[in-house]
């Protein structure tokens with residue numbers, strides 16, 4: 635049984651056979667790209683999931699993530715989905731509405747579909763906060779790429795869902 639820092643013992647062979655869908659937005663693209671790369675490098679390096687087992691799809695913004703997740707899950711070939719988006723309050727006129735709506739909708743798509751949907755939307759008050767949570771902070775402190783944690787959650791929930 636393999637072990638990682640992010641969760642306990644798990645079946646490494648089953649993990650490396652998982653099919654993962656990553657959906658990311660085009661808003662705040664520098665931050666979203668770093669998060670996507672964190673997810674991909676964690677899935678392929680930490681969990682040895684072949685890059686060919688991972689589909690990556692783009693959507694305009696966070697508001698589109700639930701619809702795209704639901705639509706693509708209908709293909710029925712994924713063990714988990716990681717939607718990625720970034721909402722920055724300072725730069726988003728309807729920050730609360732989009733983040734509230736997208737959060738609840740993503741939760742519901744996961745519950746209704748029976749496929750784990752990870753919450754990969756950063757809702758930050760400032761751009762620096764978002765940069766830090768993508769591991770690309772502009773100051774001395776680069777921060778921690780939350781994409782790594784989202785990949786770990788996707789693997790753990792996909793294996794849990796397989797029973």
Ligand SMILES: O=c1[nH]c(NC[C@H](O)[C@H](O)[C@H](O)CO)c([N+](=O)[O-])c(=O)[nH]1
Nearest residue numbers: 659661694695696697720721722725726
């Ligand atoms: O992903 C984001 N979408 C944003 N808006 C677009 C929205 O998600 C939809 O794509 C758009 O409203 C079209 O439906 C943002 N802002 O408004 O600032 C944002 O910060 N992040």
